[in-house]
């Protein structure tokens with residue numbers, strides 16, 4: 001597997017924590033905080049993971065807003081991209097992990113392959129822009145209400161990514 005570029009936006013450290021755990025599980029990855037990384041950096045990787053939390057009511061994490069705008073200007077043809085999102089399905093059950101859904105939208109028509117969809121089974125939310133039918137468009141995590149499930153979810157997701165990444 002080629003090296004993975006992990007790009008995260010995080011306000012209180014949860015999404016950052018997960019980025020570092022993903023690095024450990026993948027074995028070969030570099031981690032970048034989008035607060036001080038240009039979207040063009042993604043071009044250096046064939047395998048890319050984008051992680052964001054959701055703030056406000058369904059908004060992208062602050063630093064991720066500008067980075068996500070910049071995705072339009074980066075050539076992602078042939079790349080393999082996976083998404084993860086952090087949210088709070090109990091406190092924000094109508095906008096659970098919406099930020100991840102926004103990232104997914106930005107990737108449409110970019111010519112990259114998006115992998116790592118995850119079943120919505122086992123989650124308890126009413127609405128999410130990151131859900132399509134019975135699947136999330138990436139890995140949804142919830143450190144507020146289901147942190148006991150995070151390790152298992154991460155392990156299963158990484159096993160899948162290792163099959164899908166170039």
Ligand SMILES: Cc1cc2nc3c(=O)[nH]c(=O)nc-3n(C[C@H](O)[C@H](O)[C@H](O)COP(=O)(O)O)c2cc1C
Pocket residue numbers: 009010011012013014015016053054055056057058059061086087088089092095096097098143144
């Ligand atoms: C003011 C506020 C607004 C939030 N809005 C949402 C939301 O709309 N949807 C959601 O799923 N989570 C929401 N959350 C939960 C955060 O996404 C969650 O705490 C996350 O773990 C933060 O990750 P970070 O530390 O990497 O930024 C909100 C949290 C706060 C404090």
